[in-house]
Amino acid sequence: MSRFIVLSALAIMALATLVAFADVPETITIDGCMDTKTAVEFPHKAHFEITDCVTCHHTTEGLTAENVGEMEVATCGSCHIEPEEEGTPLCSEKSLKKNPYHIVCVTCHKAEKKENPDTTAPKKCTACHPKPAE
Numbered sequence: 596m597s598r599f600i601v602l603s604a605l606a607i608m609a610l611a612t613l614v615a616f617a618d619v620p621e622t623i624t625i626d627g628c629m630d631t632k633t634a635v636e637f638p639h640k641a642h643f644e645i646t647d648c649v650t651c652h653h654t655t656e657g658l659t660a661e662n663v664g665e666m667e668v669a670t671c672g673s674c675h676i677e678p679e680e681e682g683t684p685l686c687s688e689k690s691l692k693k694n695p696y697h698i699v700c701v702t703c704h705k706a707e708k709k710e711n712p713d714t715t716a717p718k719k720c721t722a723c724h725p726k727p728a729e
Contacts, residue, residue, distance in 0.1 A: 618663055618664050619639060619640050619643045619660075619663065620639050620640065621638070621639065621640045622636050622637060622638055622639055622640075623636075623637045623639045624636055624637070625637050625671065625672075625696065627670075627671075627672035627676055627686065628672060628675070628676060628685075628686035628687050628696075632720070632724040633724045633725055633726070633727050634724075635696075635723045635724060643660070646703075647659075648660075648663070648668075650699070650703075651671070651699060652668055652669060654669055654674065655667075655668055655669055671686060671695060671696060672686060675695050684698070700723075701718065703716075704716040704717060704718050705718065
């Protein structure tokens with residue numbers, strides 16, 4: 596009897612994770628701050644599989660795969676296009692040291708490259724911002 600209960604609980608948890616995972620978009624177009632570069636097609640589901648939500652959605656405490664459908668999730672642009680708080684980095688900054696996307700993405704990709712030299716994590720501008728079609 597207790598084996599049945601344990602197996603049932605595990606099956607329910609696995610199903611809940613799969614349902615939450617299905618709600619995660621494959622890609623997200625980041626285009627709210629594009630000044631001179633092309634929009635970025637961000638592989639959201641791929642990142643969802645390898646890091647915690649709070650890595651990018653740092654203002655959404657407690658966001659997990661299990662509760663993603665229950666919480667309002669802030670986008671980067673919702674805080675970084677027109678910041679309400681002084682000192683919040685602007686996404687329109689082009690500098691690698693000031694643009695919040697660049698800070699998070701490049702820092703993580705460099706660390707990944709150190710750990711795994713064969714990584715495909717992009718590190719060059721055109722890897723994320725392809726040249727516009729002519």
